[in-house]
Amino acid sequence: MTAAVRVSAGRRAATGRRRFRPIVLWLVPILGLLFVFSVFPIFASFYLSFHQYEMLQPIKFVGLDNYVYALTRDTVFRKTVVNTFYYAFVSVPLGMAASLFVAQLIHSRSHFKDLFRTAYFLPVVTPVIAVTIVWRFILQPSQFGVLNAFLAGLGIPAQPWLTSARWVIPSLIVVGIWSGMGYNVVLFLAGLVGIPHEFYEAARIDGANSWQMFWKITWPLLSPTVLFITVTGSIGALQVFSVPYIMTRGGPEDASRMVVMWIQETGFAQFRMGYASSLAYLFFVVILVLTLFELRYLRTRWSY
Amino acid sequence: MLSNKTTRRLSAILVYLILFGGSIIMVLPFYWTLITSVKYPSETMTYPIIWIPSRITFLHYEKAWHASFPIYYRNSTIVAVVVVLANIFTSAMAGFIFAKYEFPLKGFLFMVILSTMMIPFAVILIPCYMIVAMVLKLKDTLWAMIVPALISPFGIFLMRQFIQSIPDEMLDAARIDGASDWRTFWQIVLPLCRPALSALAIFHFIWIWNDFLWPLIVTDSDRSRTLPIGVTLFAFQRWQQYNLVVAGSVLVLLPMVVIYFIFQRAFVQGIVLTGMKY
DSSP states (O other): OHHHHHHHHHHHHHHHTTSOOGGGGGHHHHHHHHIIIIIHHHHHHHHHTTEEOOSSSOOEEOTTHHHHHHHHTOHHHHHHHHHHHHHHHHHHHHHHHHHHHHHHHHHHOOSSHHHHHHHHHHHHHSOHHHHHHHHHHHTOSSTTSHHHHHHHHTTOOOOOGGGSTTTHHHHHHHHHHHHHHHHHHHHHHHHHHTSOHHHHHHHHHTTOOHHHHIIIIIHHHTHHHHHHHHHHHHHHHHTOOHHHHHHTTTOSTTTTOOHHHHHHHHHHTSOOHHHHHHHHHHHHHHHHHHHHHHHHHHHHHOOO | OOOHHHHHHHHHHHHHHHHHHHHHHHHHHHHHHHHHHHSOGGGTSOSSOOSSOSSOOOHHHHHHHHTTHHHHHHHHHHHHHHHHHHHHHHHHHHHHHHHHOOOTTHHHHHHHHHHHHTSOHHHHHHHHHHIIIIISOOTTSTHHHHGGGSOOHHHHHHHHHHHHTSOHHHHHHHHHTTOOHHHHIIIIIHHHTHHHHHHHHHHHHHHHHHOOHHHHHHOOSTTTOOHHHHHHHHHHHOTTOHHHHHHHHHHHHHHHHHHHHHSHHHHHHHHHHHOOOO
């Protein structure tokens, strides 16, 4: 009797899950906030991008004017796009190669693993502002800069790292790789631990050298990690803002100004909010296309 | 001809040399920061660099601390604590509902949440600012940084994935014993989610503590400035006073580094568990 009751109650509970329950109403405030601060702004920004809006004057429809201006006449925007691509396309592959190299070395030895992981990860948790202040002093143009002092020891003359148009982006790339590398090292280490020993042993019996083992076993089996780091890394690098904003403020002469800095500048210093929205949308399309391209290209190359 | 054993030993030495060299590059800037923050100015801008100062002082910390740092600390702490606690709750709640209940438009709503994760922040920056500053009139208050961050699409996504792996039978058993949906959530689901929630909490804390662009835009005065913004302004006004600026940056990084050393294991597990970038 009790057993029968319990069975039917159990069945009711199981089917009850399929029905509406009051707890679902909790989604209303949560999704409401999401709608106000994430969904609605996407459309609002699209709407604004076709308007002239400068906060104090009424909003005015201008059609495609903002986009046309951005693509044909805004030389600063063009410069920021070039800078941002330069930064992202060098720092992502270089950072990945460096962190895979380090992860591979840490993985190949049994001692000091935790120590190395701690050291390489430390910059990742350090607040960007602290990283930037420290590196600004390291990269000081005079002989008092830490890096220049080192170079002087090697007989290389002092370089104006952050004040020369030629060296400023490479300097930012070094800072970016230094501060983000530990994150990729941890991801690669997790990937390397997941590769079974037997694969390497079998390859060794077949006479493979370590170079062949890396390219035929390690690299293909790490492809999910590589894909993940490429996609999230380039999305992050293209949106770089705080490091150049604090370290160089875009200088010298826009040589290190990035796209997001220009959006912030046009929107919140010049108050051209409609125009800034159109820049943001153009930028979004670029990121989207690049991400889809990366996903497609890297996925079809590796189908494991 | 080297014997097999010697080559192996040599390669081991080479590997450790490279790894220790790399570790020094990672740690040396921190050491330089620490000693510069306690050096006397006379030993600061020297060539060659003085790596071991002959005497030290804490005067720079004292000066930096008195330049509004207590307010920045207070602001950063309030924002981070409220945002992290709220996110744990909203992410787990929404994740639970999406994982274990049926309701109209469920698939569509979840798709919407996923797609908002792909949008670069720069795209929604201006409308968000207009809502916070003009509609809600929250500019230059701590609420301006708290309200938009109360929920996170990524947190909801992560928690849904995690809660889906909890067997239905466990929840049904609780229901048969007469537990309400609410009680099932608090007493069964939340405790089971502890690993995912602690990863979420740590990463959200780092992210909100270090957030820069949004606080920069919505704060106007020390009343609401968080640490990163306060220190940036502090540095912009005093680039020539090396020791002072560096002492300020130590004050920002100290809490983060302490938290890192306490929760080191959770950090590493969290990255692997979530693949989260912050």
